[in-house]
Amino acid sequence: MNTGNSNDPRRTPGQGLTKEEALRRILEGHWRYLENRRTQKDVTPQRLQEHAEGQYPFAAILGCADSRVSPELIFDQDQGDLFVVRVAGNILGAGGLGSIEYAVDQLAVRLILVFGHEQCGAVRAAIDHVTAPGAIGFLLGELAEAVDVARSLPPPLLDRAVEANVRRVTQLLPQRSEVIGRAVAEGRVRIVGAVYRLGSGDVDILDLRDPGANAQAQ
Numbered sequence: 001m002n003t004g005n006s007n008d009p010r011r012t013p014g015q016g017l018t019k020e021e022a023l024r025r026i027l028e029g030h031w032r033y034l035e036n037r038r039t040q041k042d043v044t045p046q047r048l049q050e051h052a053e054g055q056y057p058f059a060a061i062l063g064c065a066d067s068r069v070s071p072e073l074i075f076d077q078d079q080g081d082l083f084v085v086r087v088a089g090n091i092l093g094a095g096g097l098g099s100i101e102y103a104v105d106q107l108a109v110r111l112i113l114v115f116g117h118e119q120c121g122a123v124r125a126a127i128d129h130v131t132a133p134g135a136i137g138f139l140l141g142e143l144a145e146a147v148d149v150a151r152s153l154p155p156p157l158l159d160r161a162v163e164a165n166v167r168r169v170t171q172l173l174p175q176r177s178e179v180i181g182r183a184v185a186e187g188r189v190r191i192v193g194a195v196y197r198l199g200s201g202d203v204d205i206l207d208l209r210d211p212g213a214n215a216q217a218q
């Protein structure tokens with residue numbers, strides 16, 4: 001692991017944040033977004049050179065590929081702050097899981113945010129049992145269980161399925177990955193599910209329980 005320049009907290013693993021501080025930084029950035037006062041981004045040659053020397057993100061995000069749901073904008077974070085995996089329906093495939101494992105194990109991110117959104121076309125297609133050629137079928141198959149859960153919940157079905165899918169993926173991450181499961185149990189990383197509301201720009205956090213809250217963070 002690259003330990004970085006300890007003089008600048010932004011150049012240390014996880015940017016030197018606790019998992020609670022990482023979540024707060026995400027939420028504070030979102031408030032700036034909602035108030036339409038996103039901060040100016042620093043693209044000076046010096047900053048670019050720092051990026052070239054290494055990355056020190058403090059959070060990993062598994063979000064949908066939808067063009068309207070860009071985490072760096074919605075959470076007003078800079079280049080190098082977020083380790084972002086985007087795939088339609090924010091499903092958990094092997095590539096995404098390996099990427100997030102890397103972020104936890106090698107980059108020491110403090111937070112994993114599973115980030116769904118309203119009016120998700122992938123989730124809608126899974127509800128409608130769209131039959132699609134090629135790899136889209138795999139993608140929709142990954143969403144089927146959440147759609148089944150949502151059918152037993154109060155309408156609207158699409159909203160419930162989006163939420164059920166986020167909850168399912170937050171639960172699957174530590175189950176499917178020993179690396180992530182251990183990091184959560186030891187209190188080194190926290191997994192949070194959230195849904196972006198397209199019309200208002202709001203982000204609803206679905207569950208703030210932290211199973212590793214009482215563990216000794218490292």
Ligand SMILES: [Zn+2]
Pocket residue numbers: 064065066088089090117119120121122123
């Ligand atoms: Zn989507």
